[in-house]
Amino acid sequence: MPPVSIFIVEDELIEAEDIRHTLLEQGYAIAGIARSGETALTALKGILPDLILMDIHLSGTMDGIDTAEQIRALWRIPVIFLTAHADDTTLARAKVTEPYGYILKPFDDREVHSVIEMALYKHRMEEQLKENERIIRVLANAIPDAVMLVDHNRQIIALNDAMAQRIGRDNNWLQSETSLLYDANGDFTSMQSQMDKTLQSRRRVRFEENNGNEWAEISLTPVGEPFDDHVRVLIQYHDITDYKRFEEQLTKEGVSRLEQNMEQFQILNDQIRNPLQAIMGYVNLDCAKYRSHILNQIGIIDSLVDRLDHGWIESEKVRKFLLLHYRNAPEAPGEKTDGEKRVRE
């Protein structure tokens, strides 16, 4: 593992040399030394140190705080301030640049070491956190579903791009929104009670919502420890419009096709019986020796068709049910109420 490289920004030559020595003694590598903010910024373009030690009081147009601010805007390199004396105004200014620590001059060798190590550790942790966030964000945006996490007061904790778009907000990751707003389409109207249900039962609640032509399956999943008072809820919108349309089409077409087939089947029975009738008539006209055999065969075919007929009658309940639930066609059997009335009156 290469040694930790440190860049020094110090306008006083002796101070700079002193620090350089101390750092080298402690096993760090020196990435470079700059004597003003400007030269530091130029030098840093070519190198990428692990850490920067920055004197607050630099001579020149930029002091250490200005320089640190510029660095923070350009790179993610932790900065530690070196200072002999610090008034409150200077410290307040320095604080804004989120420094990783302060080393007071004259410095103690052990203090330098511990402050640097703390800064490096903190920086690593922050990088790790940022990386985790990035991963989560990539994952969250990779799913087409709109997803967001809200707390028990319905404040948004996090949301993905799809959700941001759905509720018409900028996706500022991890920035808490004031509250969960209900949009103009009434998208969230049914949400309130479902939300309460989820929080009370601590169980996943799922329901479907229809908004114009769109269908969504919404699931609310409680996130957190079972006895935690501040349970969060993960809200997920899953677009099921295509599925719904497909299902609708399938049931509609399926049922009407079934009905069509059944009609065909009835016609088929008619078409079997008519020739049987003709054959029977002709055979009865001529008293040939095969007549009884032919009539027997007709009898067998007829009883088969008869059984089909009974099946048709018995399938009626099923057909009626299907038609009633999946198609509202006026020609559907069972809706001939006019005729029934006429007879019963």
Next chain:
Amino acid sequence: METILLVDDDPAVREIFTLFLENGGFRVLAAKGGAECIELLKSSHPDLILLDLMMEPMDGWETLLAIRRSPATEPVPVLIITGKQPEPEEIVQYGSMIEDFIVKPVDFSTIVMSLHATIEKSHDLTREVFRKVREQGDPEAAYEYLRLLRLVRITRHLMKRFRNRQWADKKVFRAQEERLMELHRKLGFPDRFLQNTSGNDHGVSRSPVVNHRNC
């Protein structure tokens, strides 16, 4: 000589049935569809109409409604002869307008022999109904009796065909039977009308196998 109007879209069935009917002593008019049947009824007055169900474009039930809608043809008895088994719903809807139904294939000679009786019974019934209307001045009740008598008879026939399987609303049917009996007693119809409510009265067996005795 009694006239039969035969309505069937199958030419073979028309030909063979005409032959049998003419041999049985009837005058036969044949129509190959509902429209032709209605057209023929404008110029002729048959004693009975034999009506097929599955026809295009005007099917048997539509033809039946057209026949019953016209006052001139309203009293003509209609016998359904079909390759398609009537459905319970169809019977509920049209049962009161027909004498009976026969499912093909059937032994024509047996049918033909029973037709005289069918026509006679039908005429007997309508004559009696008209008489009651004249005598008692309650046409509504008399017509209701006529409709119910036919409906109950047809329903019984269908039940028998379905080997008493549960297919119809038994409660409704029982209520119809009770109402029929009530009207029967109230209007004083002769009991012979009730005798043939026990099912198929055409002497037609469902199995054609047993009908070749004249071989």
